[in-house]
Amino acid sequence: MALFSSLRARGFQVEFHSHAEAILAADFPGAVAELEDVLLSASIPIEEIIAGGGGETKNTQRLRRGLVSVGWETTTFTIEKRINGIPREAISHKMDHVRRIPQSDGASGVVALEIEWNNKDPFFDRDLENFKRLHAEGAISVGIIVTRGRSLHDNMHDLVVRFFDERRIASFEDLLTWGYDPTTRQRAAIAKRTQRAKNPLTFREAFTTKFVADKFGEATTHWRKLEDRISRGVGNPCPLVTIGLPDSIVSFGETASALEPIIRAVSDDDPDLFGGDA
Numbered sequence: 001m002a003l004f005s006s007l008r009a010r011g012f013q014v015e016f017h018s019h020a021e022a023i024l025a026a027d028f029p030g031a032v033a034e035l036e037d038v039l040l041s042a043s044i045p046i047e048e049i050i051a052g053g054g055g056e057t058k059n060t061q062r063l064r065r066g067l068v069s070v071g072w073e074t075t076t077f078t079i080e081k082r083i084n085g086i087p088r089e090a091i092s093h094k095m096d097h098v099r100r101i102p103q104s105d106g107a108s109g110v111v112a113l114e115i116e117w118n119n120k121d122p123f124f125d126r127d128l129e130n131f132k133r134l135h136a137e138g139a140i141s142v143g144i145i146v147t148r149g150r151s152l153h154d155n156m157h158d159l160v161v162r163f164f165d166e167r168r169i170a171s172f173e174d175l176l177t178w179g180y181d182p183t184t185r186q187r188a189a190i191a192k193r194t195q196r197a198k199n200p201l202t203f204r205e206a207f208t209t210k211f212v213a214d215k216f217g218e219a220t221t222h223w224r225k226l227e228d229r230i231s232r233g234v235g236n237p238c239p240l241v242t243i244g245l246p247d248s249i250v251s252f253g254e255t256a257s258a259l260e261p262i263i264r265a266v267s268d269d270d271p272d273l274f275g276g277d278a
C-alpha cells in the first residue's frame with residue numbers, strides 16, 4: 001500500500017521529493033503510521049479560525065500535542081565548528097517536531113517536521129534551508145512540511161461565508177458573540193465597503209473579503225507558495241515530504257457547549273489560542 005494512502009483518501013495533498021518515499025518506506029514505516037494517525041484526527045471548527053483571527057488554532061495546538069505524545073518532540077540541533085578542539089562557530093536550528101527511530105546498525109534515523117499553518121511565506125525558505133543543512137550534516141534523514149493545502153487556501157472565503165450564513169452573523173456585535181473583535185482599522189475598512197454609494201457590499205461579504213485577505217492572503221504559508229520554492233530547488237537535495245491540509249478538516253455545527261472554551265479563551269486573551277509564528 002502506498003504511503004499516506006489514508007490521508008490521500010481524505011483529501012490531503014502528499015508529495016515526495018528526492019527519494020523521501022523510499023527512505024520512509026524502508027526505515028520509518030512506524031513514524032509514517034504515527035503521523036498519519038495524528039493528521040487523520042485533525043478537525044478545526046470554523047469558529048476557531050474566526051476567533052483566532054487567522055492565528056494558530058486550538059486544533060493546531062492539539063495537533064502538536066498529538067505528535068509530542070507519540071514521540072515527535074521539539075528539538076534544537078546545534079552544528080558546531082572547532083579548530084584544534086576550540087569552538088569557533090555554532091549554528092542552531094530549532095525544529096517543531098523530530099522523531100528518532102533506532103536503526104539496525106545501532107544508530108538512530110531522524111525525521112524532522114515543521115507545521116506552517118499560517119505564517120509569512122518566507123518561513124518556507126527557512127524551513128527548507130534548515131532541512132538541507134541538517135541533511136548535509138547527517139543530522140536528519142527526511143524533512144516534512146505540513147501546511148494549508150490548495151483546497152483549504154482557495155476555499156477559505158466560502159468557508160467563512162458559510163459560517164456567517166449558518167450562525168446568522170450580520171453585525172460586529174454578532175461577531176463578538178463568537179470571540180472575534182475586529183481592529184479599528186478593520187472596522188473602518190468594512191464600514192466603508194458597506195456604506196459606499198456605488199455597489200455597497202453586505203456586511204457578510206465586506207467582512208469575509210477583508211478577513212480572508214488580511215489573515216489568509218497570498219503572502220502567507222500555503223501549498224502554492226511551498227510548491228514554488230520546491231520547483232526552484234530551495235532545500236534540494238534533502239529528501240522531503242509536503243503535506244497539504246484539505247478544506248474537509250474544517251467542521252461546522254459545533255454545539256454551544258463545545259464552543260464555550262474557545263470563546264472564553266479569546267475573552268481571557270489565552271496565549272495558546274494566539275500562539276505560533278503567525
